Amino acid sequence: MAISFSTVDDLLTVALSDGDVLGWDVEKLEIVQPFNLDPRKRRSGNVTHFTFSENGRRFACTRMADPLTAWCRDEQSNGYQVSLTLGSPLSVTGSPPREELLSISDNGTVVSGATSSGIRLTLPSDSKVAHVPVDLSVAEHRRDKLTALTVSSDGQMMAWARGDMVSVASVRDLNDSPSVFTPIFEAPCRTGQVNALQFDQGGKILACAGWKGVEILDFSNPSRLKQAVLGGAHTHSVTFSLNGHLACVDSSGVSVFSLIDRRLVYQKKIGDVSSVAFSLDSSILAVARQREVELWS
CATH class of the missing domain: 2.130.10.10 (YVTN repeat-like/Quinoprotein amine dehydrogenase)
Structure with a gap:
């Protein structure tokens, strides 16, 4: 689902x-x-x-x-x-x-x-x-x-992972020279094998969900990349809200973090979850479990 x-x-x-x-x-x-x-x-x-x-x-x-x-x-x-x-x-x-x-x-x-x-x-x-x-x-x-792979919402950036190695590239560079392009970023993820990748709405922050949590890569300042690790083990899905929160889905349930100060805002251990989504005003978090959807506010 x-x-x-x-x-x-x-x-x-x-x-x-x-x-x-x-x-x-x-x-x-x-x-x-x-x-x-x-x-x-x-x-x-x-x-x-x-x-x-x-x-x-x-x-x-x-x-x-x-x-x-x-x-x-x-x-x-x-x-x-x-x-x-x-x-x-x-x-x-x-x-x-x-x-x-x-x-x-x-x-x-x-x-x-x-x-x-x-x-x-x-x-x-x-x-x-x-x-x-x-x-x-x-x-x-x-x-x-x-x-794992993902494309930013504006279609300008894409990222992929091979095991624990994360690569980020410009879609324009790939389109112009697909055989000789060079990724703008490539490095091992600090949380191990990457299970999912997700850009924020602006395409400047990349969440890398791995076996040991979620690594946050902030490309807002190209000359000074910011990194942080959030979440729990076996994280397999992540999604951003428009008000600066990140929801992480791991083997035990769902955790929501503030990207401003990296603190844990909410956590609920409910077992297997397939995907999550924030509403536009970020007041509702929809949580999909098998053939049912829960709405959290």
Whole structure:
């Protein structure tokens, strides 16, 4: 299950593995925008991976028998329409991999990859199907496998991790010279193997969720990188609020930290959580657990 708040109407959008995408009004506690990826069928099913853009208006997903597809919410109908369909990526092992790592920006830039392939960068265009493939094939050693990736909400920056090694690059540099580009930052993560990456809304702060917590990389001053470690062990998901908080999901539950002074604001040990999302005013934290969503305020 994946969840996100829309920046347009603050609906909580919930995506389920059976292909249903539901828009929830959190004040009325009712579904106001039901949608299915394939309306011709009762259930589209077999959705293996799902990710929302920061503004909640776009999402990208993969299904067992289908290529990666990106969808965009229509301004007039408020329904979702296909904005991009990609073919199977190249593989370093010979067989086409299922892209299990996905990220999409507010403007439709898609970054995708799998442990047995490289990273694929797809830029938005007028034709909506043109894309720029970027092959950053990973090594065969387990510690060098691709474990996480993300793109900033403005589509300008992207980051990926191979084991504990984190790389950050400009999307423009990758687009101009995909074969000879140089990352603007590359270093081992202090919290071990990276399970998830997430930029803040401004694209200046990167959260790296790892086995020993979350490392915060602050690029607001390029000449003086700031670093900090937050959270608990086995952190696998992170999300930023617009008022300077970071929610971290680990094996025991959810922790919320203030990015200003790095202090723990709230913590609840509730076991397995798949994803979390802040509302626009940061007053509500939605927590997805299997097939249920809790609203915390």
